[in-house]
Amino acid sequence: MVGLSKRLLTIAEHVPQGSKLADIGSDHALLPVYLAQRGITASAIAGELNAGPYAAALKQVEEAGLRSFIEVRQGDGLEVIASGEVDVITIAGMGGLLIVQILTQGVAKLNQVQRMILQPNVGEEVVRRWLVEHDWFLSEEYIIQEDGKIYEVLVADRSEQAKDLNQSLYQExxxxxxxxxxxxxxxxxxxxxxxxxxxxxxxxxxxxxxxxxxxxxxxxxxxxxxxxxxxxxxxxxxxxxxxxxxxxxxxxxxx
CATH class of the missing domain: 1.10.287 (Helix Hairpins)
Structure with missing residues (x-):
């Protein structure tokens, strides 16, 4: 079984049981493999843009014997998923501006997504503002330190009451x-x-x-x-x- 860094483990702990996951920028597909090995996800897509990380993710999934549970796809951001295909999205290890760009360009793919777990390396403010503007409720947030670096993990949920919840959350x-x-x-x-x-x-x-x-x-x-x-x-x-x-x-x- 694979292990995770503290940063990725924090993300994994907030993926609901039975989720259909898309991990965007999956690198070595450690997060999808970890979740599949523990029976947390029903299925997963590991998305990668560049050939090197795509090959590394594919190798990790194959070596774990999880090709029937995890599909590795090469593409830009949310291009790797179809609308309604997943209900949880994770994006970690990139700047807040890039995360927002990915979400904005693929916003049509989010119609059936119920939770997003986002870990910007910088620019957390930009991500929070995007969530408010697009009616996603920031239900939880965490700050951790690992290997001398500080990370924030933002858990955002779809809610019919998102506007009211956000108004209360960010009220002066x-x-x-x-x-x-x-x-x-x-x-x-x-x-x-x-x-x-x-x-x-x-x-x-x-x-x-x-x-x-x-x-x-x-x-x-x-x-x-x-x-x-x-x-x-x-x-x-x-x-x-x-x-x-x-x-x-x-x-x-x-x-």
Whole structure:
């Protein structure tokens, strides 16, 4: 039986029993093989764009003796599936912008999909915003650290009440006296923000460090545009610092 990294295991734990899965950008097809070996998925499609990863995925499936359960297909994004063919989609290990591009280009293929489990390496904010705009409810989110890298896993479900659920999820709220608006919740995670996980705090402290470096670079310029951008970033840093401080004052209360 294959094993999974902590990152992929977090995704696997949220694939419902009996799912018809499409794993987009499957690489070595580790996730579909893991799920099939444990009887979690009824069927799976492992999608890969490039020839090398496609061949690696095909080899993994063949060696596991799972060709009757997992079909490896080569194609771009959701091109590898037909409408109504799967009910769960996983996309992991790529940037948020690319994930959004894949979902946007293949949005017609999502009509029967009930759950998406998305793991952007960067650009989580972009993915959350896409989910809101397309009436997907972010039911859970997780932050993990593995091999010195920090990852977020977003679990999104189809729901007839998605608009109302999203309105509630991203509604402006008070956290230890600090007003946190929709945009800040989308940026920092509506669940993660109130859980104040040490890994989440580390992620945003790292972000503050990056922003400070940008401020230092901008400060060397006397251009008005540079000064304005510097002020914008400094305001952003103050906002992040305040949210971190306030989130640490309260117990997890929004789940």
């Amino acid at each position: 709220r008070q956290i230890a006296g600090k007003t946190v608006n929709k945009e800040r919740l989308i940026a920092m995670g509506p669940y993660l923000l109130t859980q104040a996980d040490p890994i989440w705090i580390q992620k945003w402290q790292d972000e503050l460090f990056k922003l400070q470096r940008i401020v230092e670079q901008l400060s060397r310029s006397e251009l008005e545009a540079s000064l304005q951008r510097q002020q914008q970033i400094q305001n952003e840093m103050i906002e992040i610092q305040e949210v971190i401080a306030c989130s640490q004052k309260v117990k997890p209360s929004f789940k």
